[in-house]
Amino acid sequence: DAGVTQSPTHLIKTRGQQVTLRCSPKSGHDTVSWYQQALGQGPQFIFQYYEEEERQRGNFPDRFSGHQFPNYSSELNVNALLLGDSALYLCASTRSPEGGYTFGSGTRLTVV
Amino acid sequence: LAKTTQPISMDSYEGQEVNITCSHNNIATNDYITWYQQFPSQGPRFIIQGYKTKVTNEVASLFIPADRKSSTLSLPRVSLSDTAVYYCLVGVDSGYSTLTFGKGTMLLVSP
Numbered sequence: 503d504a505g506v507t508q509s510p511t512h513l514i515k516t517r518g519q520q521v522t523l524r525c526s527p528k529s530g531h532d533t534v535s536w537y538q539q540a541l542g543q544g545p546q547f548i549f550q551y552y553e554e555e556e557r558q559r560g561n562f563p564d565r566f567s568g569h570q571f572p573n574y575s576s577e578l579n580v581n582a583l584l585l586g587d588s589a590l591y592l593c594a595s596t597r598s599p600e601g602g603y604t605f606g607s608g609t610r611l612t613v614v
Numbered sequence: 615l616a617k618t619t620q621p622i623s624m625d626s627y628e629g630q631e632v633n634i635t636c637s638h639n640n641i642a643t644n645d646y647i648t649w650y651q652q653f654p655s656q657g658p659r660f661i662i663q664g665y666k667t668k669v670t671n672e673v674a675s676l677f678i679p680a681d682r683k684s685s686t687l688s689l690p691r692v693s694l695s696d697t698a699v700y701y702c703l704v705g706v707d708s709g710y711s712t713l714t715f716g717k718g719t720m721l722l723v724s725p
Contacts, residue, residue: 506657533709535712537713542717544701544715544717547712547714557710558710590655593657594657594713596709598709598710599708601707601709605659
C-alpha cells in the first residue's frame with residue numbers, strides 16, 4: 503500500500519535559513535494539505551494544493567509557501583526560519599471531491 | 615467551524631473499556647464527526663467516522679446522540695499499544711475541506 507511518503511524524516515536548520523520539505527501523496531490521491539504540529543498541540547492547517555494551485559490557506563505568514571507538481575507530489579518551503587518554526591510538519595492527501603485524509607509520518611524540523 | 619471540547623488526558627488499565635467524550639455544541643447539519651489517533655512522531659490515523667446514532671468498526675465504536683451535540687469514542691479492551699492522543703474533529707468530509715484539530719485527549723494505558 504503506497505501511503506503518504508514524506509522526506510526527510512528529520513532536519514536541523516539554523517535561524518534565517520530556508521528549508522524544503524517533500525511529500526508524495528497516497529496512490530490515487532490528487533489533493534495535498536500541509537499541517538504544522540508544535541509540541542503538545544494538535545496539527546494546524548497551513549495550506550492545501552489541488553491541480554497545482556493553492557486552493558486554501560491557513561493563518562500562516564508568506565514565509566510559508568508551497569508547490570504541487572503534475573504527479574500530485576508537493577513541496578513545502580519555509581524561508582527565514584525562526585526558532586518558533588520548530589515542529590513536526592505533516593502532509594495529508596485525499597482525493598477531491600470524495601475526501602478521506604491519509605497522513606504521512608511527518609518531518610521533524612528543528613531550528614537552532 | 616464547529617469547535618470541539620474533549621478531556622486533556624485519561625488513564626486506563628489494560629483490558630478495560632475506555633470512553634472518550636467530545637462536545638461539539640455548534641455542529642452544523644452537514645458536519646460529520648471523525649476521530650483520529652496519533653502516536654508520538656507519527657501522523658494522525660483515521661479511526662472512525664459517523665453522522666448519527668452508532669457506528670462500529672474493528673477498532674472502535676462511536677456513539678452519537680440524537681441532538682449530535684456530543685459524541686463518545688469507545689475503545690473496547692484497551693492494550694498498552696492504545697496509548698496515544700485521540701482527536702475529535704467535526705466538519706464536512708470532502709476533498710475541499712480542511713481538518714481543524716484541537717489539543718486532543720492523551721490516553722495512557724498502564725499494565
